[in-house]
Amino acid sequence: MIRSYSIVRRIQYSDCDMFGRIKPSAVFCLLQSAAVEHSFAVGSPLVKPRGGTAMWVIARTYYKFDRPVTVNEKIFVHTAIRMPLAFAFYRDYEFYDESGKQVGMATSIWALTDRNTKRNVGVGISAGLKSMTKISGSLKSNRITRFRFPQSMIKTGEYTFTNSDLDMNGHAANVRYGDIAFDSINLDIYRHQFISELQI
Numbered sequence: 001m002i003r004s005y006s007i008v009r010r011i012q013y014s015d016c017d018m019f020g021r022i023k024p025s026a027v028f029c030l031l032q033s034a035a036v037e038h039s040f041a042v043g044s045p046l047v048k049p050r051g052g053t054a055m056w057v058i059a060r061t062y063y064k065f066d067r068p069v070t071v072n073e074k075i076f077v078h079t080a081i082r083m084p085l086a087f088a089f090y091r092d093y094e095f096y097d098e099s100g101k102q103v104g105m106a107t108s109i110w111a112l113t114d115r116n117t118k119r120n121v122g123v124g125i126s127a128g129l130k131s132m133t134k135i136s137g138s139l140k141s142n143r144i145t146r147f148r149f150p151q152s153m154i155k156t157g158e159y160t161f162t163n164s165d166l167d168m169n170g171h172a173a174n175v176r177y178g179d180i181a182f183d184s185i186n187l188d189i190y191r192h193q194f195i196s197e198l199q200i
Contacts, residue, residue, distance in 0.1 A: 004078035004094070005038040011073045017182075021194055022069040024178025028061065028200075031093055031106055032175070034079040055169050057113050059088060060144045061200055063106035065095070068194040074098045087111055090143075107144055147199055156184040174200060 015026035069075060076096040081089055088111040095104040113119065159180050167173040177200045185195075 004080040004092075005034070005041060006076055006078045007034045007037055008074060008076045009033070011069060011071055011075060013071055016071045019191065020071045024182050024195060024198055025175040027063055027069075027106075027198075028175040028178050030075070030077055031061065031063070031079075031108060032058075034077045034093060035091055035108075035110075038079055053114050053116050055113055057111055057169065057171070058174050059109040059111045061106065061108040061174065062144050062198070063093075063104060064197045065104035065194075066196075067103055069095070069103065075103075107142060109144055144199065159183075 009030060011022055011026070015022055015029075017023050074097070076098075078094045078096070079091060081091045083089070088109050091108050091110060093106040093108075094102055095106075097103050161172050161176075165172050165176045178198060181198070181200070182195065
């Protein structure tokens with residue numbers, strides 16, 4: 001287990017698909033909730049970046065489950081960050097059920113970006129980051145590599161982003177991408193399987 005900050009959530013009906021399994025958007029909401037609550041708990045600047053034009057963005061997220069997570073389950077989410085790189089840092093997560101068995105994991109890359117120029121700015125090792133790694137530092141070393149698309153792909157539809165898709169930074173919220181991908185899956189195939197891995 002990673003030395004971490006933890007939250008617990010019971011999976012609600014609104015978190016699930018028609019088969020009672022957790023939707024990708026609900027997984028991403030769990031990850032963001034754990035990250036933000038961790039930041040508030042230690043008074044970290046991750047909640048409110050320095051400078052009026054700086055903003056935190058999630059560059060990449062990957063998750064993997066060993067089995068479907070279903071409605072009304074109580075899930076424990078443990079999260080910890082690694083010491084920052086030049087322009088970003090990794091945050092790791094682990095999912096456990098009520099019996100204490102690990103049922104999944106996730107990793108995300110957070111980058112500090114200038115709102116105006118859209119360029120990355122140095123993260124640095126602030127007091128807040130030091131406190132977060134001291135209290136709940138992760139020793140994991142896995143990386144999220146750039147996703148390589150298959151050579152042959154089938155167009156399943158088009159999507160137009162609307163106001164409700166935007167987050168506080170004026171960007172399409174990361175949680176929306178998971179459901180957009182989910183909407184492209186053939187239900188006849190999905191009915192007998194589940195989304196075990198996803199990267200955005």
